[in-house]
């Protein structure tokens with residue numbers, strides 16, 4: 001059965017890809033498009049497809065009341081996503097969220113809100129299947145090579161650092177190596193502040209921001225006389241679309257917060 005979706009942030013880099021992917025899919029129907037820019041424009045034409053008759057609106061609440069979608073897909077900005085989700089989940093509509101930058105308190109609030117309203121919210125810091133596998137393989141590797149650092153590389157318009165994927169990877173790696181204490185040389189000093197990156201329980205995370213990159217991450221493991229690098233590259237935003245569409249299809253039956261695409265891949 002077809003799933004009817006509203007895309008919020010539909011005119012952004014990711015939002016336009018989602019619009020394209022929905023228009024090409026047979027079963028996830030673009031029922032509404034919300035953005036602050038290109039209001040009134042045809043969402044399909046603005047995303048580089050044929051006109052689809054869905055016009056970009058700027059009022060999320062009014063769109064949800066008019067369209068009554070099965071699911072809302074949010075690719076907006078860290079500072080507005082919580083407001084969008086309070087509105088969406090408050091109406092009992094499930095959400096698929098790619099926007100990054102949530103705090104642990106935000107996640108707690110969203111879980112409570114979704115559960116109270118009998119709907120679901122999937123927050124996936126990374127919708128690409130390859131990235132999910134990269135995290136899974138790294139979590140396996142750290143059991144045998146517990147000393148690790150992460151390098152994440154993104155385009156220079158990204159607002160949050162470290163990336164949602166890098167923080168999720170660091171959290172999972174720290175949990176998987178079960179209390180191992182990773183320390184550098186006791187006399188190590190940063191000549192320039194930040195040279196050693198940010199630290200999550202001793203796992204250093206380095207964020208690169210340059211034009212030309214999309215979304216990339218390396219997890220580096222160091223052992224006695226050997227290193228292991230697990231690297232994932234999203235070469236275009238298309239790489240996220242199978243995951244987004246899969247989530248739209250599966251979220252209707254879920255309740256509460258699901259964090260990470262792999263929660264839908266079991």
Ligand code: NAD
Pocket residue numbers: 008009010011012013014015034035036037075076077078080097098099100101124125126127128158159215240
């Ligand atoms: P972008 O800046 O190109 O797009 C954001 C869009 O949101 C813009 O069109 C903007 O006008 C719109 N917007 C802002 N406030 C709004 C509001 N209140 N209501 C409706 N629309 C609003 O950004 P992007 O590169 O498309 O990334 C969007 C988010 O997705 C970021 O948080 C980014 O980190 C994240 N992201 C996630 C994944 C993933 O796989 N989870 C992949 C890439 C990017």
